[in-house]
Amino acid sequence: MKKIITTLILILSLAGCANSVPTKNISNDKIFVIATLFPIYDFAKSIGGDVADVSLLVPPGTEPHEYEPSASDLININNADVFVYTGDFMEKWIKGVLNGITNKNLEIIDVSKGTKIVNGDPHIWLDFEHNKIMAKNIAEALIKKNPKNKNYYEKNLQDLLIKIDGIDSAYKTTISSCKTKKIVYGGHYAFGYLVRRFGLEYVAAQGLSPDSEPTARDLIDLVDQVKNGNIKYIFYEELSSPKVAETISKETGAKMLLLNNLESLPKDEIKNGKTFIDAMYENLDNIKIGLDCK
Ligand SMILES: [Zn+2]
Helix, strand or coil: CHHHHHHHHHHHHHHCCCCCCCCCCCCCCCEEEEECCHHHHHHHHHHHHHHEEEEECCCCCCCHHHCCCCHHHHHHHHHCCEEEECCCCCCCCHHHHHHHCCCCCCEEEECCCCCCCCCCCCCHHHCHHHHHHHHHHHHHHHHHHCHHHHHHHHHHHHHHHHHHHHHHHHHHHHHHCCCCCEEEECCCCCCHHHHHHHCCEEEECCCCCCCCCCCHHHHHHHHHHHHHCCCCEEEECCCCCCHHHHHHHHHHCCEEEECCCCCCCCHHHHHCCCCHHHHHHHHHHHHHHHCCCC
């Protein structure tokens, strides 16, 4: 595997093929960081600030459970200064990529180091305690790569940790006032960490990955739960088709609300500077409506 990838990197480097993630800009002295998923891309940008160029590997709007890096992605990762990934439970292709890395100066960071993975659930970013660990891991990698900006990275890390603490307590306060505690999700089972943290109940139409359609029986069961539980709102996810949520909504009269699992954001929202924290506050606004909270 390693040999094949190394050869591929060599051939494609010579061929100079089209890139899907931007390559290192040699005209400035910023460090070049590639992050696999939106949450860690966003944290790396916050911490790296003006002295890092950060690129997102999984293109906006792409379902990351189904993503695999292209040959040119492999080259760009190999040429970066820092490569940040969520973990081998989310990026199942990571081993092949890491085996093919020939750049000895590339700083590689598994941000899940130190987080607690429960029931094989890969959505570790949907827990604010994990977010703090992930942010610290990213800061550590940036400092290791670029020690002269240590104080700057540490200051940015502190600012981010304060924001994470702020949103964590906003969730705690709001959710403690909710009249309903049950989230019905017409998507895949992404919010296990969040509901566990805040003592909510949660049913999802699909499993840990959105690869299989729910069966008719699953749908009937969800419709029954909504009807019998007197549930007024059902949540849908950003990327997968909202078809499942629409079906339940039609059958039950429950209204639909977006609950973004942050696996990705639309390109224009990323371009307009929406952050992970912004999107999680939007989620909280919808949880407030959906669960009837103060
Ligand atoms: Zn997922």
